[in-house]
Amino acid sequence: MTDDRALVERFLRGRGEDAFRALYRAHTPALYALALRLTGGDRGEAEDLVQESWVRALTALRTYRAQSALRSWLCGVLVNVRRGRMRIDWRVVDAPDVEPLADAADPDDAIDLERAIASLPDGARDVYVLHDVHGYTHREIAGLLGIVEGTSKSQLNRARFLLRSSLP
Amino acid sequence: MMDLPRETAPAPELEERVVSALVAAGLVRRRRVWPAWAVAAAAVIVLVLGVTVVRSRHPLARGNSYVVLLYEDSTYRPPPGGDNTERIAVLSRWADSLETHGEFERAGRVVGPGELGGLFIVRAADDAAAARIAASCPFKQWGGHIEVARFEP
Numbered sequence: 001m002t003d004d005r006a007l008v009e010r011f012l013r014g015r016g017e018d019a020f021r022a023l024y025r026a027h028t029p030a031l032y033a034l035a036l037r038l039t040g041g042d043r044g045e046a047e048d049l050v051q052e053s054w055v056r057a058l059t060a061l062r063t064y065r066a067q068s069a070l071r072s073w074l075c076g077v078l079v080n081v082r083r084g085r086m087r088i089d090w091r092v093v094d095a096p097d098v099e100p101l102a103d104a105a106d107p108d109d110a111i112d113l114e115r116a117i118a119s120l121p122d123g124a125r126d127v128y129v130l131h132d133v134h135g136y137t138h139r140e141i142a143g144l145l146g147i148v149e150g151t152s153k154s155q156l157n158r159a160r161f162l163l164r165s166s167l168p
Numbered sequence: 169m170m171d172l173p174r175e176t177a178p179a180p181e182l183e184e185r186v187v188s189a190l191v192a193a194g195l196v197r198r199r200r201v202w203p204a205w206a207v208a209a210a211a212v213i214v215l216v217l218g219v220t221v222v223r224s225r226h227p228l229a230r231g232n233s234y235v236v237l238l239y240e241d242s243t244y245r246p247p248p249g250g251d252n253t254e255r256i257a258v259l260s261r262w263a264d265s266l267e268t269h270g271e272f273e274r275a276g277r278v279v280g281p282g283e284l285g286g287l288f289i290v291r292a293a294d295d296a297a298a299a300r301i302a303a304s305c306p307f308k309q310w311g312g313h314i315e316v317a318r319f320e321p
Contacts, residue, residue: 014197015195015196015197016197017187017191017196017197017198020187020190020196021183021187024183024186024187025183028178028182028183029175029176029177030174030175032176032177032178032182033173033174033176034174036176043179046178047179047182047185050178050186051182051185051189054186054189054190055190055193055195058190058195059195113172114172133172133174134174
Protein backbone atom coordinates (compact mmCIF):
# COMPACT_ATOMS: atom_id res chain seq x y z
CA MET A 1 0.00 0.00 0.00
CA THR A 2 2.78 2.40 0.98
CA ASP A 3 4.66 1.60 -2.20
CA ASP A 4 1.52 2.18 -4.22
CA ARG A 5 0.92 5.51 -2.55
CA ALA A 6 4.49 6.54 -3.26
CA LEU A 7 4.15 5.49 -6.89
CA VAL A 8 0.91 7.42 -7.27
CA GLU A 9 2.31 10.53 -5.61
CA ARG A 10 5.40 10.38 -7.73
CA PHE A 11 3.29 10.14 -10.85
CA LEU A 12 0.92 12.93 -9.88
CA ARG A 13 3.82 15.30 -9.21
CA GLY A 14 4.65 15.56 -12.88
CA ARG A 15 2.75 12.87 -14.78
CA GLY A 16 6.11 11.75 -16.08
CA GLU A 17 6.64 8.81 -18.33
CA ASP A 18 9.07 7.07 -15.99
CA ALA A 19 6.68 7.33 -13.07
CA PHE A 20 3.89 5.90 -15.16
CA ARG A 21 6.03 3.02 -16.37
CA ALA A 22 6.69 2.11 -12.74
CA LEU A 23 2.95 1.98 -12.10
CA TYR A 24 2.37 0.07 -15.30
CA ARG A 25 4.96 -2.57 -14.53
CA ALA A 26 3.73 -3.03 -10.98
CA HIS A 27 0.09 -3.62 -11.84
CA THR A 28 -0.42 -4.49 -15.49
CA PRO A 29 0.24 -8.24 -15.08
CA ALA A 30 -2.69 -8.41 -12.66
CA LEU A 31 -4.88 -6.26 -14.90
CA TYR A 32 -4.00 -8.34 -17.93
CA ALA A 33 -4.72 -11.63 -16.14
CA LEU A 34 -8.12 -10.29 -15.13
CA ALA A 35 -8.80 -8.91 -18.62
CA LEU A 36 -7.86 -12.21 -20.24
CA ARG A 37 -10.30 -14.11 -18.08
CA LEU A 38 -13.10 -11.60 -18.48
CA THR A 39 -12.73 -11.70 -22.25
CA GLY A 40 -12.56 -15.47 -22.46
CA GLY A 41 -8.90 -15.51 -23.40
CA ASP A 42 -9.10 -13.01 -26.26
CA ARG A 43 -5.62 -11.44 -26.12
CA GLY A 44 -6.39 -8.57 -28.46
CA GLU A 45 -9.50 -7.58 -26.57
CA ALA A 46 -7.70 -8.01 -23.26
CA GLU A 47 -4.92 -5.67 -24.41
CA ASP A 48 -7.47 -3.09 -25.57
CA LEU A 49 -9.17 -3.38 -22.22
CA VAL A 50 -5.93 -2.85 -20.32
CA GLN A 51 -5.06 0.17 -22.45
CA GLU A 52 -8.45 1.81 -21.99
CA SER A 53 -8.36 1.02 -18.29
CA TRP A 54 -5.08 2.87 -17.85
CA VAL A 55 -6.52 5.86 -19.69
CA ARG A 56 -9.56 5.88 -17.39
CA ALA A 57 -7.44 5.24 -14.31
CA LEU A 58 -5.03 8.09 -14.96
CA THR A 59 -7.94 10.40 -15.67
CA ALA A 60 -9.38 9.59 -12.26
CA LEU A 61 -6.19 8.89 -10.35
CA ARG A 62 -6.57 11.94 -8.12
CA THR A 63 -9.75 10.36 -6.76
CA TYR A 64 -7.79 7.33 -5.56
CA ARG A 65 -7.32 7.87 -1.83
CA ALA A 66 -5.37 4.74 -0.90
CA GLN A 67 -8.23 3.49 1.26
CA SER A 68 -8.18 0.37 -0.84
CA ALA A 69 -5.28 -1.34 -2.50
CA LEU A 70 -4.37 0.34 -5.77
CA ARG A 71 -4.55 -2.99 -7.53
CA SER A 72 -8.14 -3.56 -6.43
CA TRP A 73 -9.03 -0.04 -7.50
CA LEU A 74 -7.44 -0.56 -10.90
CA CYS A 75 -9.19 -3.90 -11.33
CA GLY A 76 -12.44 -2.15 -10.54
CA VAL A 77 -11.70 0.40 -13.25
CA LEU A 78 -11.05 -2.42 -15.70
CA VAL A 79 -14.26 -4.22 -14.81
CA ASN A 80 -16.23 -1.01 -15.34
CA VAL A 81 -14.52 -0.29 -18.63
CA ARG A 82 -15.51 -3.71 -19.81
CA ARG A 83 -19.07 -3.25 -18.62
CA GLY A 84 -19.26 -0.08 -20.65
CA ARG A 85 -18.30 -2.02 -23.74
CA MET A 86 -20.98 -4.65 -23.55
CA ARG A 87 -24.54 -5.25 -22.61
CA ILE A 88 -24.81 -7.72 -19.82
CA ASP A 89 -27.87 -9.74 -19.08
CA TRP A 90 -27.96 -9.68 -15.30
CA ARG A 91 -31.02 -11.84 -14.90
CA VAL A 92 -30.97 -13.70 -11.65
CA VAL A 93 -30.60 -17.35 -12.37
CA ASP A 94 -31.91 -19.83 -9.87
CA ALA A 95 -29.30 -22.41 -9.16
CA PRO A 96 -28.55 -24.65 -6.23
CA ASP A 97 -25.78 -23.60 -3.86
CA VAL A 98 -22.57 -25.03 -5.20
CA GLU A 99 -19.33 -25.35 -3.28
CA PRO A 100 -16.08 -23.98 -4.71
CA LEU A 101 -14.18 -26.32 -6.95
CA ALA A 102 -11.17 -28.07 -5.52
CA ASP A 103 -7.75 -26.54 -6.11
CA ALA A 104 -6.34 -27.21 -9.52
CA ALA A 105 -2.97 -28.61 -8.54
CA ASP A 106 -2.36 -30.39 -11.84
CA PRO A 107 -1.35 -27.98 -14.66
CA ASP A 108 -3.57 -29.86 -17.09
CA ASP A 109 -6.48 -29.37 -14.74
CA ALA A 110 -5.69 -25.67 -14.58
CA ILE A 111 -5.70 -25.43 -18.37
CA ASP A 112 -9.04 -27.25 -18.51
CA LEU A 113 -10.38 -24.87 -15.91
CA GLU A 114 -9.20 -21.79 -17.82
CA ARG A 115 -10.98 -23.08 -20.92
CA ALA A 116 -14.10 -23.83 -18.96
CA ILE A 117 -14.05 -20.33 -17.44
CA ALA A 118 -13.70 -18.85 -20.91
CA SER A 119 -16.81 -20.70 -22.04
CA LEU A 120 -19.00 -19.36 -19.22
CA PRO A 121 -21.73 -16.82 -19.99
CA ASP A 122 -20.43 -13.27 -19.48
CA GLY A 123 -22.25 -12.42 -16.27
CA ALA A 124 -21.42 -15.69 -14.58
CA ARG A 125 -17.83 -15.52 -15.74
CA ASP A 126 -17.31 -12.00 -14.41
CA VAL A 127 -18.57 -12.91 -10.97
CA TYR A 128 -16.70 -16.20 -10.87
CA VAL A 129 -13.38 -14.63 -11.87
CA LEU A 130 -13.73 -11.77 -9.42
CA HIS A 131 -14.87 -13.96 -6.53
CA ASP A 132 -13.16 -17.32 -6.86
CA VAL A 133 -9.99 -16.32 -8.70
CA HIS A 134 -9.27 -12.77 -7.55
CA GLY A 135 -10.82 -12.94 -4.09
CA TYR A 136 -13.41 -10.16 -4.22
CA THR A 137 -16.35 -10.35 -1.83
CA HIS A 138 -19.92 -10.34 -3.05
CA ARG A 139 -20.32 -6.85 -1.64
CA GLU A 140 -17.30 -5.62 -3.60
CA ILE A 141 -18.48 -7.34 -6.75
CA ALA A 142 -21.93 -5.85 -6.36
CA GLY A 143 -20.34 -2.41 -6.11
CA LEU A 144 -18.08 -2.98 -9.07
CA LEU A 145 -20.72 -4.39 -11.37
CA GLY A 146 -23.68 -2.32 -10.22
CA ILE A 147 -25.72 -5.31 -9.15
CA VAL A 148 -27.14 -6.47 -5.85
CA GLU A 149 -25.30 -9.00 -3.73
CA GLY A 150 -27.97 -11.61 -4.32
CA THR A 151 -27.35 -11.43 -8.04
CA SER A 152 -23.64 -11.83 -7.48
CA LYS A 153 -24.26 -14.94 -5.37
CA SER A 154 -26.65 -16.39 -7.92
CA GLN A 155 -24.24 -15.79 -10.76
CA LEU A 156 -21.47 -17.43 -8.76
CA ASN A 157 -23.57 -20.47 -8.10
CA ARG A 158 -24.51 -20.63 -11.72
CA ALA A 159 -20.86 -20.40 -12.75
CA ARG A 160 -19.77 -23.12 -10.34
CA PHE A 161 -22.62 -25.35 -11.48
CA LEU A 162 -21.69 -24.91 -15.13
CA LEU A 163 -18.01 -25.49 -14.41
CA ARG A 164 -18.73 -28.68 -12.52
CA SER A 165 -20.81 -29.85 -15.43
CA SER A 166 -18.15 -29.09 -18.01
CA LEU A 167 -15.03 -30.34 -16.25
CA PRO A 168 -14.10 -34.02 -16.41
CA MET B 169 -10.79 -20.67 -4.02
CA MET B 170 -9.17 -21.85 -7.23
CA ASP B 171 -5.43 -21.76 -7.42
CA LEU B 172 -5.07 -19.99 -10.74
CA PRO B 173 -2.42 -17.33 -11.44
CA ARG B 174 -3.51 -13.78 -10.67
CA GLU B 175 -0.85 -12.25 -12.87
CA THR B 176 -0.03 -12.76 -16.53
CA ALA B 177 2.66 -10.78 -18.32
CA PRO B 178 1.28 -9.15 -21.46
CA ALA B 179 3.26 -8.76 -24.68
CA PRO B 180 6.12 -6.27 -24.15
CA GLU B 181 4.79 -4.15 -27.01
CA LEU B 182 1.70 -3.31 -24.99
CA GLU B 183 3.68 -1.03 -22.69
CA GLU B 184 4.78 1.24 -25.54
CA ARG B 185 1.28 1.18 -26.96
CA VAL B 186 -0.26 2.22 -23.66
CA VAL B 187 2.35 4.92 -23.06
CA SER B 188 1.79 6.33 -26.54
CA ALA B 189 -1.97 6.39 -26.01
CA LEU B 190 -1.57 8.17 -22.69
CA VAL B 191 0.85 10.69 -24.14
CA ALA B 192 -1.57 11.34 -27.00
CA ALA B 193 -4.37 11.84 -24.49
CA GLY B 194 -2.25 14.32 -22.55
CA LEU B 195 -2.24 12.13 -19.45
CA VAL B 196 1.48 11.35 -19.45
CA ARG B 197 4.41 13.55 -20.34
CA ARG B 198 7.22 12.14 -22.38
CA ARG B 199 10.62 12.39 -20.78
CA ARG B 200 12.01 15.84 -21.44
CA VAL B 201 14.77 16.13 -18.91
CA TRP B 202 17.32 13.39 -18.89
CA PRO B 203 18.50 12.45 -15.39
CA ALA B 204 21.93 13.73 -14.46
CA TRP B 205 23.35 10.23 -14.16
CA ALA B 206 22.20 9.40 -17.68
CA VAL B 207 23.65 12.58 -19.09
CA ALA B 208 26.91 11.65 -17.42
CA ALA B 209 26.65 8.16 -18.89
CA ALA B 210 26.01 9.61 -22.33
CA ALA B 211 29.06 11.79 -21.92
CA VAL B 212 31.11 8.72 -21.10
CA ILE B 213 29.72 6.94 -24.12
CA VAL B 214 30.65 9.82 -26.37
CA LEU B 215 33.99 10.65 -24.88
CA VAL B 216 35.30 7.21 -24.02
CA LEU B 217 33.39 4.33 -25.54
CA GLY B 218 31.30 5.85 -28.26
CA VAL B 219 32.13 5.91 -31.91
CA THR B 220 32.31 9.47 -33.03
CA VAL B 221 31.02 9.81 -36.53
CA VAL B 222 31.16 13.51 -37.20
CA ARG B 223 32.58 16.57 -35.50
CA SER B 224 31.51 20.08 -36.28
CA ARG B 225 33.85 22.25 -38.35
CA HIS B 226 31.82 25.40 -37.88
CA PRO B 227 31.83 27.88 -35.02
CA LEU B 228 29.18 26.95 -32.52
CA ALA B 229 26.12 29.06 -31.99
CA ARG B 230 25.63 30.76 -28.64
CA GLY B 231 23.73 28.82 -26.05
CA ASN B 232 24.08 25.47 -24.41
CA SER B 233 24.88 21.94 -25.45
CA TYR B 234 22.11 19.39 -25.54
CA VAL B 235 22.15 15.67 -26.14
CA VAL B 236 19.57 14.25 -28.53
CA LEU B 237 19.18 10.55 -27.79
CA LEU B 238 17.76 8.21 -30.42
CA TYR B 239 16.07 5.13 -29.02
CA GLU B 240 15.45 2.07 -31.13
CA ASP B 241 12.67 0.74 -28.92
CA SER B 242 9.93 -1.73 -29.76
CA THR B 243 8.28 0.80 -32.07
CA TYR B 244 11.44 1.22 -34.14
CA ARG B 245 10.88 0.01 -37.70
CA PRO B 246 13.98 0.46 -39.85
CA PRO B 247 13.59 -0.06 -43.59
CA PRO B 248 13.77 -3.74 -44.55
CA GLY B 249 17.07 -5.11 -45.79
CA GLY B 250 19.26 -4.22 -42.84
CA ASP B 251 21.20 -1.61 -44.80
CA ASN B 252 22.16 1.35 -42.62
CA THR B 253 23.59 3.39 -45.48
CA GLU B 254 20.42 5.24 -46.37
CA ARG B 255 19.57 5.98 -42.75
CA ILE B 256 23.05 7.30 -42.05
CA ALA B 257 22.82 9.47 -45.16
CA VAL B 258 19.50 10.92 -44.04
CA LEU B 259 20.84 11.67 -40.56
CA SER B 260 24.04 13.11 -42.01
CA ARG B 261 22.09 15.53 -44.17
CA TRP B 262 20.16 16.61 -41.09
CA ALA B 263 23.42 17.11 -39.21
CA ASP B 264 24.78 19.13 -42.15
CA SER B 265 21.76 21.41 -42.03
CA LEU B 266 22.33 21.98 -38.32
CA GLU B 267 26.00 22.59 -38.83
CA THR B 268 25.40 25.47 -41.18
CA HIS B 269 23.73 27.25 -38.27
CA GLY B 270 26.42 26.31 -35.78
CA GLU B 271 23.97 23.98 -34.05
CA PHE B 272 25.83 20.71 -34.51
CA GLU B 273 28.66 19.57 -32.30
CA ARG B 274 29.13 15.86 -32.77
CA ALA B 275 27.30 12.56 -33.23
CA GLY B 276 27.83 8.93 -32.50
CA ARG B 277 26.41 5.52 -33.00
CA VAL B 278 26.09 3.57 -29.76
CA VAL B 279 27.15 -0.02 -30.13
CA GLY B 280 26.05 -2.56 -27.56
CA PRO B 281 22.99 -3.83 -25.72
CA GLY B 282 20.04 -1.60 -24.94
CA GLU B 283 17.69 0.54 -26.93
CA LEU B 284 19.91 3.60 -27.21
CA GLY B 285 21.00 3.49 -30.83
CA GLY B 286 22.73 6.81 -31.31
CA LEU B 287 23.02 10.38 -30.19
CA PHE B 288 23.71 13.88 -31.36
CA ILE B 289 25.21 16.70 -29.38
CA VAL B 290 23.63 19.91 -30.58
CA ARG B 291 23.84 23.56 -29.68
CA ALA B 292 20.70 25.51 -28.84
CA ALA B 293 19.84 28.83 -27.25
CA ASP B 294 17.49 27.28 -24.70
CA ASP B 295 15.42 24.21 -23.89
CA ALA B 296 12.66 25.13 -26.30
CA ALA B 297 15.09 25.57 -29.17
CA ALA B 298 16.69 22.24 -28.31
CA ALA B 299 13.29 20.58 -28.35
CA ARG B 300 12.61 22.07 -31.79
CA ILE B 301 15.89 20.72 -33.09
CA ALA B 302 15.15 17.28 -31.68
CA ALA B 303 11.66 17.35 -33.20
CA SER B 304 13.16 18.03 -36.62
CA CYS B 305 15.36 14.91 -36.47
CA PRO B 306 14.42 12.56 -39.31
CA PHE B 307 15.00 9.56 -37.06
CA LYS B 308 11.32 9.70 -36.06
CA GLN B 309 10.25 8.48 -39.51
CA TRP B 310 11.44 5.02 -38.49
CA GLY B 311 9.61 4.96 -35.17
CA GLY B 312 11.47 4.65 -31.90
CA HIS B 313 11.58 7.73 -29.76
CA ILE B 314 13.77 10.74 -29.20
CA GLU B 315 14.78 12.40 -25.98
CA VAL B 316 16.62 15.63 -25.45
CA ALA B 317 18.38 16.97 -22.40
CA ARG B 318 20.91 19.56 -21.37
CA PHE B 319 24.40 18.23 -21.83
CA GLU B 320 27.34 19.42 -19.76
CA PRO B 321 30.57 17.77 -20.86
